Amino acid sequence: MSSHSVSGYSFAAPFQIPAPSPIRSLAPYANRPGTISMAGGYPATELFDVDGLNAAAAKVGGRLASCLQYSNIDGQAGLRMQLARLSAERGIRCDPDTELAVTGGSQQSLALLGRVLLQPGDAAIIESPGFPNSRQALHYTGATLHTAPSGPDGVDVDALALLVERVRPKLVSVVATFSNPCGATLNLERRRRLVELAARYRFLLVEDDPYGELRFEGEPIPPLLALAEGEQRKWVAYIASMSKTMAPALRMGWLIAPDEIRRRCVSAKAADDMASSAWIQEIVAQYIEDGRYHEHVPRIRAAYAARADALARALAEEMGSQVDFRKPQGGMFCWARLTGDIDSTRLLPYAIEHEVVYVPGKAFYGDPAQADLQAMRLSFATMNEAQIRTGIVRLRQALQACAAGEPTTITVPT
Amino acid sequence: MSSHSVSGYSFAAPFQIPAPSPIRSLAPYANRPGTISMAGGYPATELFDVDGLNAAAAKVGGRLASCLQYSNIDGQAGLRMQLARLSAERGIRCDPDTELAVTGGSQQSLALLGRVLLQPGDAAIIESPGFPNSRQALHYTGATLHTAPSGPDGVDVDALALLVERVRPKLVSVVATFSNPCGATLNLERRRRLVELAARYRFLLVEDDPYGELRFEGEPIPPLLALAEGEQRKWVAYIASMSKTMAPALRMGWLIAPDEIRRRCVSAKAADDMASSAWIQEIVAQYIEDGRYHEHVPRIRAAYAARADALARALAEEMGSQVDFRKPQGGMFCWARLTGDIDSTRLLPYAIEHEVVYVPGKAFYGDPAQADLQAMRLSFATMNEAQIRTGIVRLRQALQACAAGEPTTITVPT
Numbered sequence: 001m002s003s004h005s006v007s008g009y010s011f012a013a014p015f016q017i018p019a020p021s022p023i024r025s026l027a028p029y030a031n032r033p034g035t036i037s038m039a040g041g042y043p044a045t046e047l048f049d050v051d052g053l054n055a056a057a058a059k060v061g062g063r064l065a066s067c068l069q070y071s072n073i074d075g076q077a078g079l080r081m082q083l084a085r086l087s088a089e090r091g092i093r094c095d096p097d098t099e100l101a102v103t104g105g106s107q108q109s110l111a112l113l114g115r116v117l118l119q120p121g122d123a124a125i126i127e128s129p130g131f132p133n134s135r136q137a138l139h140y141t142g143a144t145l146h147t148a149p150s151g152p153d154g155v156d157v158d159a160l161a162l163l164v165e166r167v168r169p170k171l172v173s174v175v176a177t178f179s180n181p182c183g184a185t186l187n188l189e190r191r192r193r194l195v196e197l198a199a200r201y202r203f204l205l206v207e208d209d210p211y212g213e214l215r216f217e218g219e220p221i222p223p224l225l226a227l228a229e230g231e232q233r234k235w236v237a238y239i240a241s242m243s244k245t246m247a248p249a250l251r252m253g254w255l256i257a258p259d260e261i262r263r264r265c266v267s268a269k270a271a272d273d274m275a276s277s278a279w280i281q282e283i284v285a286q287y288i289e290d291g292r293y294h295e296h297v298p299r300i301r302a303a304y305a306a307r308a309d310a311l312a313r314a315l316a317e318e319m320g321s322q323v324d325f326r327k328p329q330g331g332m333f334c335w336a337r338l339t340g341d342i343d344s345t346r347l348l349p350y351a352i353e354h355e356v357v358y359v360p361g362k363a364f365y366g367d368p369a370q371a372d373l374q375a376m377r378l379s380f381a382t383m384n385e386a387q388i389r390t391g392i393v394r395l396r397q398a399l400q401a402c403a404a405g406e407p408t409t410i411t412v413p414t
Numbered sequence: 415m416s417s418h419s420v421s422g423y424s425f426a427a428p429f430q431i432p433a434p435s436p437i438r439s440l441a442p443y444a445n446r447p448g449t450i451s452m453a454g455g456y457p458a459t460e461l462f463d464v465d466g467l468n469a470a471a472a473k474v475g476g477r478l479a480s481c482l483q484y485s486n487i488d489g490q491a492g493l494r495m496q497l498a499r500l501s502a503e504r505g506i507r508c509d510p511d512t513e514l515a516v517t518g519g520s521q522q523s524l525a526l527l528g529r530v531l532l533q534p535g536d537a538a539i540i541e542s543p544g545f546p547n548s549r550q551a552l553h554y555t556g557a558t559l560h561t562a563p564s565g566p567d568g569v570d571v572d573a574l575a576l577l578v579e580r581v582r583p584k585l586v587s588v589v590a591t592f593s594n595p596c597g598a599t600l601n602l603e604r605r606r607r608l609v610e611l612a613a614r615y616r617f618l619l620v621e622d623d624p625y626g627e628l629r630f631e632g633e634p635i636p637p638l639l640a641l642a643e644g645e646q647r648k649w650v651a652y653i654a655s656m657s658k659t660m661a662p663a664l665r666m667g668w669l670i671a672p673d674e675i676r677r678r679c680v681s682a683k684a685a686d687d688m689a690s691s692a693w694i695q696e697i698v699a700q701y702i703e704d705g706r707y708h709e710h711v712p713r714i715r716a717a718y719a720a721r722a723d724a725l726a727r728a729l730a731e732e733m734g735s736q737v738d739f740r741k742p743q744g745g746m747f748c749w750a751r752l753t754g755d756i757d758s759t760r761l762l763p764y765a766i767e768h769e770v771v772y773v774p775g776k777a778f779y780g781d782p783a784q785a786d787l788q789a790m791r792l793s794f795a796t797m798n799e800a801q802i803r804t805g806i807v808r809l810r811q812a813l814q815a816c817a818a819g820e821p822t823t824i825t826v827p828t
Contacts, residue, residue: 007648007672007674008616008648009531009618009674009675010531010584011530011531011678012529012530012531012532012533012536012555013533015529015530015531015678015681015682018677018678018681021684041484042483042484043483045479045482045483048478048479048482048483050478050479050482053478053482054475054478057471057475058475061468061471061472064462064464064467064468065459065462065464067663068459068462068464068467068661068662068663068664069456069457069459069462069661069662069663070455070456070657070662070663071662071663104518104686104687104688105687105688107685107686107687107688108686108687108688111685111686111687115426115429115554116425116426116429117423117424117425117426117429118426119426119427119534119556120533120534122426133684133685133688136681136684136685137685137686139685140529140682140685141426142533142556170424202422204423234421234422243484247482247483247693248482248483248484248485248688249481249482249483249484249485249691249692249693250482250691250693251687251688251689251690251691258421260421260423261423263432264425264429264432267429267432267433267550268429268554270435270521270547270550271521271525271547271550271551271553271554272518272521272522272525272551272686273518273519273521273522273525273665273687274518274519274521274522274547274662274665275665276665277663277664277665277691277694278663279661279663279664279694280691280693280694
């Protein structure tokens with residue numbers, strides 16, 4: 001079944017060739033003092049509600065003895081209730097005892113759903129461009145991954161429908177709101193068609209929604225599960241996370257799925273890690289119960305709105321027709337395209353030399369041949385408005401240097 | 415590849431038939447007020463060092479802003495250093511940067527090692543009887559699991575050697591010290607032979623060591639990895655956990671494995687859950703650094719020593735020749751065998767009626783046909799000495815009632 005590596009080990013197929021992360025390989029440059037990084041997928045550190053989290057933790061500390069033991073695999077009952085309420089605010093009704101489970105984040109939710117449904121010989125569909133770690137979670141199931149083209153309007157549902165007809169997937173995963181990397185949001189019509197497709201072809205349609213609450217402009221559009229009616233509900237799952245609204249280090253997320261699927265995800269989680277930390281779960285539940293969550297999210301929204309605005313203005317004013325982009329209405333990312341004959345991979349070493357870093361679009365495609373080489377992902381979440389302006393000025397200068405054929409000493413692994 | 419369930423879903427092979435847990439099905443009885451439960455695999459709740467953990471958490475609270483962001487997949491550098499030191503005290507030298515990774519507990523460590531090595535068509539070997547969740551973690555890889563007979567002296571290395579020769583496993587997992595359920599400890603000679611076997615047949619020998627530090631009698635025997643020399647080190651991994659020494663709800667463990675394997679486990683963890691909570695990691699590191707860990711473990715040892723002693727005396731004095739057992743030298747479990755013609759499954763409803771619960775030995779065998787039906791696992795960790803005596807008195811009365819053919823109204827799912 002598997003070949004031996006040089007060292008003599010015989011790894012499972014997906015692990016035979018270790019996959020380097022093109023995004024992580026940028027970290028040494030992004031972390032240089034003085035460099036302005038628009039490369040990270042991180043939320044803003046300075047916006048973390050340290051006081052609120054410490055206050056919740058202090059309350060939980062007073063009852064710590066009661067949350068140190070082994071606990072329910074599917075999560076603390078109080079937290080499940082709070083998460084069901086949050087989901088209801090987004091338009092999703094669910095039974096917190098039979099349809100919702102606490103997980104270690106969206107990543108784990110997707111990994112669990114993939115694990116219970118997919119095996120070698122099965123097909124699954126993801127968006128391209130898309131978040132590499134989501135692809136990785138499904139790749140490790142051994143299933144064959146196909147990609148549906150996506151872009152500034154989200155996944156192309158016509159192309160997806162043809163692909164579904166051809167490969168008969170068991171799972172299709174999308175980010176419907178403020179996607180990573182495109183910052184795209186699917187309109188209501190595309191959402192309805194996706195849900196219909198799922199029910200008709202009987203695949204599980206998974207909506208990963210880490211960014212939905214970070215809308216600072218326009219009207220919210222209901223999540224896919226909120227649009228599913230009757231039998232359609234059997235074919236739609238919703239996964240979400242506290243990483244962008246509270247903090248990534250909580251490692252806290254949830255999934256909502258039909259009972260039969262959820263139950264198996266809980267069995268898979270038992271074998272994977274027994275449960276998520278009840279201590280952290282209690283802190284998160286306390287934080288929401290204290291009203292801190294609903295106070296805090298608007299603060300993030302306001303800050304990101306100002307940053308998105310600063311980015312859009314800087315791009316327009318500094319780079320003009322040299323880039324094409326759409327102003328984000330939420331989330332953390334702007335997908336910008338260079339309009340000239342220099343692509344974003346060629347530009348990158350110059351950008352690094354000019355102390356600004358982004359992620360070339362290529363990093364978000366499983367198949368480099370399909371990649372939009374002109375595109376780049378710019379995160380506006382972690383830099384303040386002045387830094388964003390400076391970053392874009394530097395980007396313009398880098399583009400000039402590159403166009404002028406100046407030499408560069410930087411070599412970026414791609 | 416897979417068949418459709420009644421509901422229309424087509425699950426991956428290991429999830430087609432949901433596996434009920436025979437241990438979890440006892441929980442409703444074990445949790446009845448007034449019932450004395452020796453069934454749980456839980457550490458003693460009243461021994462948790464709530465003050466020490468709160469003190470560590472308060473210190474980390476002062477620097478919380480620095481540990482809320484996304485973090486290294488392989489763990490916080492400070493915690494890796496502390497865990498390498500703990501491992502060194504157990505006789506294992508390792509490089510905390512290339513050989514050690516923080517995980518969400520022993521369960522996740524084993525799941526990760528299994529995932530990177532095993533796929534359908536591969537073979538792995540586990541002990542029988544053994545911990546069902548360990549079996550489950552490896553089962554979900556799709557590999558074929560074989561069992562090597564184990565017992566009060568640990569795994570039978572002769573039988574294992576024959577099995578290895580026949581099935582050529584890629585992974586063999588054992589608990590070498592105070593095993594679950596047998597409370598067994600492998601002697602030095604068996605350990606050396608295991609390590610030699612691993613190097614000779616080139617399988618990864620995984621030692622799961624959640625209980626090793628809970629020795630209250632006799633001399634410690636070095637872990638398998640401490641016995642591996644030169645090239646042998648390539649074939650031995652060590653996994654351990656804070657669940658029994660600090661608290662299960664931390665969901666904190668670690669693995670030590672050769673760099674090539676560890677690196678792939680870290681990739682697998684990235685796809686599974688991105689990382690363990692940096693917040694909790696910092697609390698654990700602070701707790702160890704403050705010396706609390708080394709103060710606390712002896713308290714657990716002393717309490718468990720007294721409880722093991724109480725259990726051994728109660729069994730001898732109350733049940734005499736009706737049970738066979740070996741007095742535990744550490745850990746949390748005593749493996750006792752009924753010597754008469756009543757087996758532990760038949761006895762269980764009577765025990766429940768007499769308000770005492772244990773886990774029938776059968777629950778720890780993958781293949782019921784191999785099960786030692788006379789055996790039962792008695793946990794001495796969670797009950798005080800008086801409760802233990804009462805529990806064993808009740809067990810004797812249950813045995814009498816069962817032998818007398820009295821009716822019982824209890825039906826336990828098996």
